[in-house]
Amino acid sequence: MAVGAQTDHVDVLIVGAGPAGLMMATWLAKCGVKTRIVDKRGTKVFNGQADGLQCRTLEIFDSFGFAHRAWIESNHMLEISLWNPDEKGVLRRSSRIPDTIPGISRFQQVVLHQGRIERFFLDAINEFSEGKVSVERGVIPTSLEIDEKTVEDPEAYPITVNLRHLSEEEARPKQTATSVNGTVIQDGLFRSNLSPDDTAEMIKAAELNQKADTVEIVKAKYMLGADGAHSWVRKELGFKLEGESTDYIWGVLDIVPITDFPDIRMRCAIHSANSGSVMVIPRENKLVRLYIQLTTTEKIGDQDSRADRSWITPDVILESAQRIMAPYKLSYRKLDWWTAYQIGQRVGSSFSAHERVFLAGDAVHTHSPKAGQGMNVSMQDSFNLGWKIATVVKGLANRSILKTYESERKGIAKALIDFDHKFSRLFSGRPAKDIMDEEGISMDKFKEAFEKGNMFASGIAVDYGRSNIVSKPDPDNEASxxxxxxxxxxxxxxxxxxxxxxxxxxxxxxxxxxxxxxxxxxxxxxxxxxxxxxxxxxxxxxxxxxxxxxxxxxxxxxxxxxxxxxxxxxxxxxxxxxxxxxxxxxxxxxxxxxxxxxxxxxxxxxxxxxxxxxxxxxxxxxxxxxxxxxxxxxxxxxxxxxxxxxxxxxxxxxxxxxxxxxxxxxxxxxxxx
Incomplete structure (x- = not known):
């Protein structure tokens, strides 16, 4: 306990202001629940990061009143082109399929960088809470205690968290600088295209030092850890991410391409004969995102061990893309963002402690980026949970409904990992030369998986099981x-x-x-x-x-x-x-x-x-x-x-x-x- 620190009481404390945390804060602000949301970064994301918005996510945005903003600013993806080597090993377009299954939603998949999506959430939170809730940046939790004797008391504040306010230096995300075409480009959170409505964020960042190095105590009824794949909250609870030991290392490049490749404005999955695969995602403002799997690494011991990625630069990613897309030419003069990340397919051992402290998003499931799923599933985790906590906090429903969060979302996370596992194997494998080539990947199977995956990826296929809030028939009793x-x-x-x-x-x-x-x-x-x-x-x-x-x-x-x-x-x-x-x-x-x-x-x-x-x-x-x-x-x-x-x-x-x-x-x- 921090001696002499001031104590605040809140209904809900959210740790992490990425899409999962912001979705939760949006629900709670809309329902009038006393909330605080903290994030260790000194500023919001301004560009790069996740970008695909699936149909169901847009339906959810519309229910909060801001889908139109995403719809107008985003790039709309209507068709996928599959490119494979022909019998001579030359790259050819083998088929085109719709990106969104026609008729499943009034929205289709779009792409827009995470910085804009966070802006829409921040504006909604400000509006719904009448300015009372905003993200407190440059703040980290340093201790977490749960009073197990009071977890079932609806009036209690069983969670005690110490929060530390960071200095501006500590709150700034670490970045890797790279010289490209004569300009220094930083990976990760490189700030390039600042939108006018983000200016206030930059000014706010300058205010961090006023509270730097101070500590306060927060007592909360409920808490959400939406603090990413290396979740501090998850580690404090003693929960593990369980799954494969293999990690994939991916390179991601956001560029304005100069190319003679005809489908550069389509979503493409390109398999080369021997040089690997690339996913092409056309984006807003003439940008194109390239996803390339560069290598794999085995996990050793600790679940958060990291491989050396210092050898990966934009040039390494570009050269890999050029080999895969040959004989087509590809270069750029404008680089907006790039990163290399290590990802494994894992699901959390548990999604909550005592139905008081919950985990959402990357804190409970991690997977590869190609299917455009991570951000969508993360937001849908907290879309599932937010109204349940609000209803309980307001004394309208008993705590039994909170048990349905894990029963409903853990199944979705596992289905996501299964989908990603199959999809990754098919995407990353070398195309089969003929039907006798057993080690190669059948391109027909890849197409079939892509089409099946489209329904899952859309978010429309989510199907929650029987509970006290879903009166489903007993599967063992057809005549029920x-x-x-x-x-x-x-x-x-x-x-x-x-x-x-x-x-x-x-x-x-x-x-x-x-x-x-x-x-x-x-x-x-x-x-x-x-x-x-x-x-x-x-x-x-x-x-x-x-x-x-x-x-x-x-x-x-x-x-x-x-x-x-x-x-x-x-x-x-x-x-x-x-x-x-x-x-x-x-x-x-x-x-x-x-x-x-x-x-x-x-x-x-x-x-x-x-x-x-x-x-x-x-x-x-x-x-x-x-x-x-x-x-x-x-x-x-x-x-x-x-x-x-x-x-x-x-x-x-x-x-x-x-x-x-x-x-x-x-x-x-x-x-x-």
């Missing part, structure tokens, strides 16, 4: 009730994110993507699909459900704090299958269009699956596999994943689902988990 209920919406899969199609606002005819209605604000959604309400039976079933939803002991009332807005914990949305023009908003029960004394009726809760004037027809019922003659009710978690599918008028099962983890408001005691 949950299995029958899944059939009510056969294409809306329990445990997966809800797909998106266009629906029309009942009140003003405006078309919306269903996902656009699912803002990330910590709210659960009950979506009522009453089907064709022109049918007397369907209207009766809808009204019967609504009578119970509006009753005095309804779960909508029980789990919402008396002073809170009616939709702050659970929001009810309706999408019907009748013609929009045949119905008025007042044909629907009041619980579906709630009333506020100041704001009047809520006109943004009822939608129709109908033809729009300008944007076509979503055909939601058909796309989701819902019968208009039967309808159903779907519950979505605050992260847009499907929790429950049930009969339209089965109020009791809806109530039972929420009663499994939400805390009745007005009560002081937390129910047993």
């Amino acid at each position: 009730k949950a299995a029958k209920l899944q059939a009510l919406a056969s294409e809306v899969k329990l445990g997966m994110r809800i797909p998106s199609v266009k629906v029309l606002n009942q009140s003003d005819a405006r078309p919306w993507h269903l996902q656009e209605l699912l803002r990330s604000n910590g709210t659960w959604r009950v979506i009522v699909f009453p089907g064709n309400i022109d049918l007397e039976g369907q209207k009766k079933r809808m009204n019967s459900l609504c009578d119970k939803l509006s009753g005095p002991s309804s779960f909508l009332k029980r789990f919402t704090p008396p002073s809170a807005r009616y939709d702050s914990v659970i929001e009810v949305l309706t999408v019907h299958a009748a013609k929009r023009q045949d119905h008025e908003i007042f044909d629907f029960p009041e619980v579906l269009r709630p009333y506020d004394e100041v704001d009047g009726w809520d006109y943004n809760k009822i939608f129709a699956d109908d033809q729009s004037y300008h944007e076509g027809y979503g055909r939601l019922y058909e796309t989701f596999g819902i019968s208009p003659d039967q309808g159903c009710v779907v519950i979505l978690r605050p992260d847009q994943y499907v929790s429950y599918i049930g009969e339209l008028d089965d109020y009791e099962s809806l109530d039972g689902f929420f009663s499994g983890f939400l805390i009745p408001q007005g009560e002081t005691k937390e129910p047993k988990a």
Whole structure:
């Protein structure tokens, strides 16, 4: 314990302000949770680093309101070219495939450097927290204690962390300077293209010295270690990264290329006959990123042993690329960023200690960069966790939901490592000369793996298992009730994110993507699909459900704090299958269009699956596999994943689902988990 140091109490302390840490801070700021986020670096990243944004990540950005910024600034990748040696060993384009599987999302994969992505998060955190939360830079934790006696007490602050404020010199990332074309270029965090909205970051860096060498104590209810592959938090907890002993050493070059290679603005996987492989990623501002595997090294003893990479320079990486891409020419005059890094395929032994201190991102899984996965999976770790911690901290749910973080995300991390292992082997291997060449890699198999990998890489295939917040059928009991209920919406899969199609606002005819209605604000959604309400039976079933939803002991009332807005914990949305023009908003029960004394009726809760004037027809019922003659009710978690599918008028099962983890408001005691 630091003697004489001041003590601060927070709900959540985040260590590490990369994409995983910033995603967590964004959730907590949006949900009004008292948060601090610290990072050892003196400044944010300005360029380079990770760059691929997959479809699901853009859907998540959109739910926070900043996908449009990434969409406008990024380079869009629509096609992949595969280049292989022909029978004479000459490099030829063998096939083209779509970069994003058509139809799986309203977004396609884009690329934009991590510095811009961090900027979007920082702006969102500032806006959501009204300036109360910002990254404290040049700060490191020096000790971590967990009081195991109080970990189950929802009011306790069982975590004690000592924080030390670094001097500006200590907080500056180490860089390797290299002379290229007469200019000195630094690897890693070389600051070249500063955007105007990053200027404040540079000024802020100059303020570090005011607190330099001071120590403070932070007591926290929860903590996230998002501090990278060499995670201090992970080591303090005594957790290990488990996996292969082989590390790959990769060279990465961000250049404006001068070349006669025709597909330089396509994503390419290029296999040469004998000189290795290169991945080409076209980027914003005419940049192109080249990924090249240079060598492998065996791990010795300690899991963080490092190989000597001092021999790797931009020239070494470029020469390797030139050999692989021959007979095409490649050179550059402008180098934006470069690095060489050592990476192995490993997963953390545990993702949390006592469901109080959690790990996310590279702190719990590491893998190679080619699939454009690392940053996406890291952000999705904390997208999974953020709302859960916020809901528990606010006293709305019991701590049992926190157990689902490890059960849901560890499986994803393992699937990522499996995918990366197969993909790396196929990418790095020498192409087979013919079918008798057993040591070579079949290029047909590589293409097949690439296409299969596209679905996994998109982030859309994430499928969470059974828990108290996902009412999935028991896999051993095909005839179970949950299995029958899944059939009510056969294409809306329990445990997966809800797909998106266009629906029309009942009140003003405006078309919306269903996902656009699912803002990330910590709210659960009950979506009522009453089907064709022109049918007397369907209207009766809808009204019967609504009578119970509006009753005095309804779960909508029980789990919402008396002073809170009616939709702050659970929001009810309706999408019907009748013609929009045949119905008025007042044909629907009041619980579906709630009333506020100041704001009047809520006109943004009822939608129709109908033809729009300008944007076509979503055909939601058909796309989701819902019968208009039967309808159903779907519950979505605050992260847009499907929790429950049930009969339209089965109020009791809806109530039972929420009663499994939400805390009745007005009560002081937390129910047993």
